[in-house]
Amino acid sequence: MWLKHLWMRRRIYSDLTEEIRQHLDEKAEALMADGMSREEADRAARRQFGNVTRLEERSREPWMCPFLEGLWADFIYAIRQLRKNPGYAFTAILTLALGIGTTTAVFSLVNAVLLRPLPFPESERLMWLSQQDHSLPGVAAEALSYPDYFDWRAQNHTLSGMASYVSSGAILRTREESRRLDAATVSSSFFDVLGASPIVGRNFRPDDEKPGNRAAMLSYALWQSEFGSSREVAGSSINLDGTNYTVAGVMPRGFQFPLGHPAPALWKSLAEDAEGKDPKTGQRGFDVLHVIGRLKPEATQEQAKADLSVIAANLARQYPDDNKQYYSALVKPQLESMTGSVRPAMRLLFGAVTMVLLLVCANVAGLLLARGSSRSGEFAVRAAIGAGRAVIIRQVLVESVTLFLCGGAAGLALAAGLVHAAPKLMPVEIPRVEMAAVDARVLLFVLIVSLVTGLVFGAFPAWRVSRSAPQGGLREGSRAVSGTHGQHRLHTGLVIAQTAIGVVLLIGSGLLMRSFLQMMNVDPGFDPTHLSTTRVAASFDSLTHDQHFLFFERLLSRISALPGVQSASAGWPVPMSNSSATISFNILGRPVAKGDEPSEALGLAMPGYFETMRIPLMAGRTFGERDGVAGRPTIVIDQAFAAKYFPNQNPVGQHMQVRLGDDVFESPVREIVGVVGSIKRKELTAEADPQFYLPYAQAVITNPFLVVRANGDPAAIQHAIGTVVHELDKSVPVYEASTAEQYISNSAAQPRFQALLLACFAAIGLILSAIGLYGLLSYVVVQRRSEIGLRMALGAQRSDVLRMIVRRGLFLTLVGIAAGLAASIVITRFISEMLFHIQPTDPLTFALTAALLLIAGLAASGLPAYRAACLDPIRTLRQ
Amino acid sequence: MASSKNTEQRDLFPGALEMMILRSVLRQPMHGYALVQHIKQRSNDLLQVEEGSLYPALQRLLKDGLLKAEWEISPSNRRVRTYRITPAGKKHLERQVSSFERMFEGITRVISPAES
Numbered sequence: 004m005w006l007k008h009l010w011m012r013r014r015i016y017s018d019l020t021e022e023i024r025q026h027l028d029e030k031a032e033a034l035m036a037d038g039m040s041r042e043e044a045d046r047a048a049r050r051q052f053g054n055v056t057r058l059e060e061r062s063r064e065p066w067m068c069p070f071l072e073g074l075w076a077d078f079i080y081a082i083r084q085l086r087k088n089p090g091y092a093f094t095a096i097l098t099l100a101l102g103i104g105t106t107t108a109v110f111s112l113v114n115a116v117l118l119r120p121l122p123f124p125e126s127e128r129l130m131w132l133s134q135q136d137h138s139l140p141g142v143a144a145e146a147l148s149y150p151d152y153f154d155w156r157a158q159n160h161t162l163s164g165m166a167s168y169v170s171s172g173a174i175l176r177t178r179e180e181s182r183r184l185d186a187a188t189v190s191s192s193f194f195d196v197l198g199a200s201p202i203v204g205r206n207f208r209p210d211d212e213k214p215g216n217r218a219a220m221l222s223y224a225l226w227q228s229e230f231g232s233s234r235e236v237a238g239s240s241i242n243l244d245g246t247n248y249t250v251a252g253v254m255p256r257g258f259q260f261p262l263g264h265p266a267p268a269l270w271k272s273l274a275e276d277a278e279g280k281d282p283k284t285g286q287r288g289f290d291v292l293h294v295i296g297r298l299k300p301e302a303t304q305e306q307a308k309a310d311l312s313v314i315a316a317n318l319a320r321q322y323p324d325d326n327k328q329y330y331s332a333l334v335k336p337q338l339e340s341m342t343g344s345v346r347p348a349m350r351l352l353f354g355a356v357t358m359v360l361l362l363v364c365a366n367v368a369g370l371l372l373a374r375g376s377s378r379s380g381e382f383a384v385r386a387a388i389g390a391g392r393a394v395i396i397r398q399v400l401v402e403s404v405t406l407f408l409c410g411g412a413a414g415l416a417l418a419a420g421l422v423h424a425a426p427k428l429m430p431v432e433i434p435r436v437e438m439a440a441v442d443a444r445v446l447l448f449v450l451i452v453s454l455v456t457g458l459v460f461g462a463f464p465a466w467r468v469s470r471s472a473p474q475g476g477l478r479e480g481s482r483a484v485s486g487t488h489g490q491h492r493l494h495t496g497l498v499i500a501q502t503a504i505g506v507v508l509l510i511g512s513g514l515l516m517r518s519f520l521q522m523m524n525v526d527p528g529f530d531p532t533h534l535s536t537t538r539v540a541a542s543f544d545s546l547t548h549d550q551h552f553l554f555f556e557r558l559l560s561r562i563s564a565l566p567g568v569q570s571a572s573a574g575w576p577v578p579m580s581n582s583s584a585t586i587s588f589n590i591l592g593r594p595v596a597k598g599d600e601p602s603e604a605l606g607l608a609m610p611g612y613f614e615t616m617r618i619p620l621m622a623g624r625t626f627g628e629r630d631g632v633a634g635r636p637t638i639v640i641d642q643a644f645a646a647k648y649f650p651n652q653n654p655v656g657q658h659m660q661v662r663l664g665d666d667v668f669e670s671p672v673r674e675i676v677g678v679v680g681s682i683k684r685k686e687l688t689a690e691a692d693p694q695f696y697l698p699y700a701q702a703v704i705t706n707p708f709l710v711v712r713a714n715g716d717p718a719a720i721q722h723a724i725g726t727v728v729h730e731l732d733k734s735v736p737v738y739e740a741s742t743a744e745q746y747i748s749n750s751a752a753q754p755r756f757q758a759l760l761l762a763c764f765a766a767i768g769l770i771l772s773a774i775g776l777y778g779l780l781s782y783v784v785v786q787r788r789s790e791i792g793l794r795m796a797l798g799a800q801r802s803d804v805l806r807m808i809v810r811r812g813l814f815l816t817l818v819g820i821a822a823g824l825a826a827s828i829v830i831t832r833f834i835s836e837m838l839f840h841i842q843p844t845d846p847l848t849f850a851l852t853a854a855l856l857l858i859a860g861l862a863a864s865g866l867p868a869y870r871a872a873c874l875d876p877i878r879t880l881r882q
Numbered sequence: 883m884a885s886s887k888n889t890e891q892r893d894l895f896p897g898a899l900e901m902m903i904l905r906s907v908l909r910q911p912m913h914g915y916a917l918v919q920h921i922k923q924r925s926n927d928l929l930q931v932e933e934g935s936l937y938p939a940l941q942r943l944l945k946d947g948l949l950k951a952e953w954e955i956s957p958s959n960r961r962v963r964t965y966r967i968t969p970a971g972k973k974h975l976e977r978q979v980s981s982f983e984r985m986f987e988g989i990t991r992v993i994s995p996a997e998s
Contacts, residue, residue: 015941018951022914022963023937029915029960030933053934061938065945 077401099410102363104417109356115439124198128298131340134329147292149284161302161310164196167292176242183540183736184268196297204237204252211272218272219248223256225268245544287325308334324598355764362504365497366775368460372494373782375464396465403461411453498779502819505772510827512761513848518838519758528682530617531743535717537709538739548703561727572611573707579746591658606696623655623677630698636671643681644693686750688839717742773863780867792879801872812864899939904975913962
């Protein structure tokens with residue numbers, strides 16, 4: 004209704020104006036008929052009519068919505084005010100854009116990573132399932148084995164479906180070339196549980212799990228790149244790892260699971276794992292499966308946990324050798340299990356960015372206050388001619404909200420840019436970060452943040468302005484000694500708060516930075532410089548184990564002969580490459596009950612591996628030619644292993660048996676021939692845990708990493724390595740060419756990113772708190788210019804004035820620093836878990852931060868103080 | 883001054899002006915100037931309506947759909963905006979007049995000396 008009137012109003016108003024004009028005309032004519040002159044008649048007509056403008060206004064009122072239109076008028080006025088003061092508007096909007104933009108960017112990351120549901124139907128019912136390892140303290144999740152998974156799948160009552168998956172690789176051989184692809188081996192129910200189905204061909208069937216029925220599901224990307232999007236591909240046969248797979252179908256564009264990196268290019272049915280003499284599907288101790296389940300509509304997470312725990316307990320009783328310690332189940336929503344590890348980091352980010360936003364708001368509130376008091380004359384005039392207190396408050400609030408909305412819009416643009424750049428800056432380990440985008444939820448967030456901060460931080464100045472008495476305001480323009488006291492206190496408080504927030508941000512970033520440096524100083528146990536690492540995918544199907552070993556032996560001798568190569572060897576896994584295997588063993592002469600055998604990390608090494616990696620030898624010898632295929636079974640342990648299992652004896656010469664479940668190698672009794680230094684296997688911050696090494700010739704169970712120490716840049720020789728591999732065998736793909744330093748850097752990507760980001764925030768914080776102080780002092784100088792002039796006229800030296808202003812600035816800074824240090828002692832406790840070898844109350848960081856802010860405070864006071872000292876007393880007193 | 887006297891009269895009770903306008907227009911459609919003259923004459927100049935104050939009232943009645951207005955040429959060959967009462971306006975007037983009469987009767991009874 005009101006909207007309709009809005010359209011018709013122009014017409015209605017012009018009718019009204021015309022009508023009133025005609026009225027006056029008619030009246031004047033009537034009066035002229037009574038004998039008045041034209042002029043007299045006009046005047047009399049107007050007098051008798053009343054105040055034409057006022058009455059016309061009142062006549063329009065029935066058609067208006069006074070509240071909204073008042074707001075609109077205030078808004079237009081606010082925009083005009085901003086345009087009239089471009090300097091002020093630019094500063095305020097830029098500051099706000101910085102605060103709102105960074106906050107929004109971080110919010111859209113948090114939104115993408117933590118809040119947005121997984122891209123599957125009813126994804127909140129998808130649960131991550133595992134068994135609890137009760138031999139370890141706390142919550143220790145252990146993957147499932149195939150037999151356990153099959154039993155859970157068959158016996159549970161709470162899940163409508165349960166699927167297993169394990170990441171793997173596959174070599175796709177086409178007529179032209181061989182490509183190594185990332186893949187996952189999945190159970191037949193995998194796609195059903197996720198709620199997805201192929202767009203071409205058929206889904207996996209239970210039969211696909213049986214030996215001989217190897218089937219593959221293609222990802223959309225692979226279908227496009229390798230098969231030309233041909234629909235004929237379904238049902239056809241492709242060569243993977245040297246054997247034939249039937250293509251079941253193609254998944255829709257965008258479908259991916261597991262999420263994260265690397266995305267599988269295809270999914271294999273688990274028929275492969277069901278084949279052979281001792282298939283993996285029959286080994287209850289082979290705990291490698293990730294398992295997801297979909298809750299039945301009526302079931303809850305707790306019921307599923309209870310249900311599966313009963314099954315696990317039964318299995319533990321039935322198969323104590325393998326399952327003794329796994330007598331209960333763990334159930335967690337899939338989203339939570341995916342994002343659990345990045346939650347603290349996201350919280351830190353959000354906390355830091357909230358502080359930046361607060362700082363920005365305090366800064367702008369200071370600007371608004373200063374501006375409000377410089378406009379006190381204007382408000383006094385308004386109040387004097389009848390504007391109510393509510394009207395003035397509304398006007399000031401609308402002005403600040405308008406300002407914040409402009410800042411929000413600019414911030415949104417900034418956020419869009421930041422979000423666009425984020426995946427390139429972020430460590431890839433954060434799942435789903437590349438899905439961050441400015442969506443409806445982010446827009447809503449910006450709107451709410453702008454409105455709320457605008458109202459809250461506009462409220463101070465509005466309240467202040469509305470309280471000032473009109474007479475005071477009118478007089479102030481002429482000669483005031485200083486601004487109103489309350490206003491000044493408020494502004495001062497804001498500046499102190501800004502300094503305090505700046506201190507907290509700087510200390511937080513300082514701590515993370517020092518922690519990161521500590522991390523980088525950790526000795527990884529080997530020498531990562533000039534070390535190139537490459538993987539080659541020699542086929543296990545076309546080569547026997549002996550041929551496999553020979554292939555690598557020949558390859559290494561050729562690589563060693565390359566120019567620029569110091570030494571070359573191969574081993575598995577290279578540190579921090581995310582590959583690992585834990586194998587159980589027993590030490591001869593120390594009988595343990597079956598199922599209680601200890602297990603530790605396994606390593607494989609070709610001769611020269613320790614020398615190339617520069618892992619020091621502590622006792623005995625390393626592997627050499629004699630530890631070959633036909634040689635005596637041997638083993639090398641590391642220092643941590645020796646310390647744990649042979650605390651007060653010489654391990655060299657002792658014997659142990661490694662239970663490597665492989666169908667070719669029995670588990671021979673091996674002699675410990677050497678002890679080497681411990682290395683950081685997973686990350687620099689972790690303790691070096693025990694590890695043992697087998698000669699690769701005696702345990703050909705996977706393709707090792709080629710490790711090559713170069714004289715110069717390790718990346719430069721990688722091409723030559725690839726060429727050598729292809730000279731030997733054209734069909735062997737080379738992949739994951741990298742360097743040891745790269746692996747280390749990736750393992751520390753998250754702390755580096757956190758430190759970097761927080762440093763950015765802290766820099767913003769430092770600058771803003773300095774600007775805040777500068778703004779306040781400049782304002783004080785303007786306000787007190789006549790007082791300063793008076794002092795100078797009465798004999799104060801310029802240096803006295805300078806000192807007076809700087810002293811004021813330093814005092815505020817010191818109070819802010821003290822408050823910030825006190826707050827930091829409390830707040831840094833929350834990041835103590837992210838700190839490595841550094842106390843959350845690290846005195847050096849605290850001291851440096853205080854010093855830095857003091858310098859900033861001094862710098863910020865300098866210019867206003869100088870300006871005050873340059874005041875001309877005669878001019879200021881005349882004003 | 884004239885305006886303060888008028889204010890006094892107009893503020894007698896709310897809705898009075900609207901009622902008089904509707905009653906006048908019911909008898910015969912007319913334009914604003916004529917309305918002012920009509921009300922003055924009928925009240926024997928007892929009610930001195932500030933001429934302009936008619937227009938806000940007219941706009942309120944228009945907006946509530948109690949009146950409608952059209953541009954016409956008057957007998958004196960002047961372009962005028964003539965107001966007519968609508969069916970809703972008639973109903974409204976009836977209700978207002980009867981409630982006014984009841985109120986007036988009540989007031990009369992209270993203040994007439996015969997009853998006390």
